Amino acid sequence: MTPLPSSLAIARYHFDWEVETPMRLPEYAGSALRGVFGAALRRIACLSGEPTCTGCGIVNTCPWSMIFEAPPPAGRHAVQHFARIPNPYIIEPPAWGKRLFYPGERLTFGMVLVGRALVQLPLIILAWQRALARGVGHDNGTAHLLGVRQILPDGSEQVIYDPEVGVVMEHARAVTPTAMPAAEAEQITLHLLTPLRIQREGKPLGPGRLTPRDFLLTLARRISLLAEFHAGLHLGLDFPELTARSEAMTAHGSLGWRDWTRWSGRQQQEMTLGGVTGRWTLRGDLTPFWSLLYLGQWLHVGKNATFGLGKYELNQPKSKGAVA
Template identity: 50%
Template structure:
């Protein structure tokens, strides 16, 4: 499997004032990130990106509002996946006291990696301007990057540094990372997994390995094509989806609902997804690299908010 342009970063902010968080903070952090990135990037100060003469060169839409192609062989797209994932504090974290640290992750893929200094600066400005309804102020203390194995974090910037240290932004996922490929994998869902069929969420009892693999491979395919110029990365996706039908599975999952306010739709929205452990059994070797890639990129609806995050164990 070729190396992919991908990295997970960890931002640590020191809060000067107490910060209250919703039950699931992914939506709040995504909103603050987007607003700060637009303020930092936009040169025209237009109210929307539609019709802006700089849209094709501006980093804001490339990262946060990736434009869909006018035509595509697969289908006509109204939108495509954005090349980032916010990974908020653990589900249920409701408050950060004054003097304590707010820590969250940000996964960047493809060309979005080139904009890390801009993204870091935008997040600094967001915290300095105040987060949440109380506009709690904070300062960025450090920025860490995770190694390609998804284990160790290394500091690449801390307060007082003039620039972010050079670091590896390639991840290679070997198809058989161990001499004995596992016949069983547990997916531990850390944030709600929301797979949809015909616009409706698939409840835990109706989830299947085929649906999981199909949605995961589709997400990887679109990200690779539109954000990394890798249109042929998953030419064997149909065969892999069929292979998923041969797997046994044992979901031990529960449904978790949470609400967020949509500024675009001007209303409160209830979203939900499955939490718990989902066990897959069978010949997993062909699927292993893609399932491991899903640990970085998440899967399902609202992945950019951090939903659909899982960790594998065997």
């Protein structure tokens, strides 16, 4: 099997805010935050002024489309056929259930950037500042930015942006998977923190239907496409071999189903979505999947990952890797 590169251009950031006017967020705020971020980014970056990107001559170089809604490639693709490719960002909203923030309170949420999106960090910070100055949530609550921290793979952190200074500090922007712990070569436990939405034949997989094959191949496809389209890396994963290896694995755990409701501006209606959460243990030869499982802690897996769904952590020692 073709080995993965020693590192991948990924960084996780935490944005810290002070709330200015009462802010009422949905129970799970990933979709709401994505909506105001995309609107603010478009107001800043769109040069054509057209309501849609269809027919725009600069869609393939526009910062808005390349960050927020990357256009699919022309023609056929070796991994899959798709109308869209995975976007190079993941929003990690505040903890589930925290809904009302009062003036003076601190609000923190995260964002993961991948590949070429990392060079757009100053623009992304500006878009977030404009978005929360305009308002988010049911009452259009506003907030001002206190700073941006990078969360390193070992759990430590560093401030990389202070609004008083106005310049993004140089910092490491790659994640290097650790060597696979010997104790986890044949068994590892995943903590599914936000709803995991994986479909088979167009139907969501619940706790009783999710298999190692579903999870691992979905993860492998996502990371392969992110690396190719946003970092210029062709991983050359051997999908037939990965399929055979994943089908030989077993899983058990304590899983449940969690629903959430979001408003779809595109469809102009509320949508009830849900996914699998809980603890899930994979058993079998994990060696071919270790780097993918490790990187997936940043990149999430499954549908609606840009909202923050499909987030998981591996049950392993506190240190989560090195920074290149």
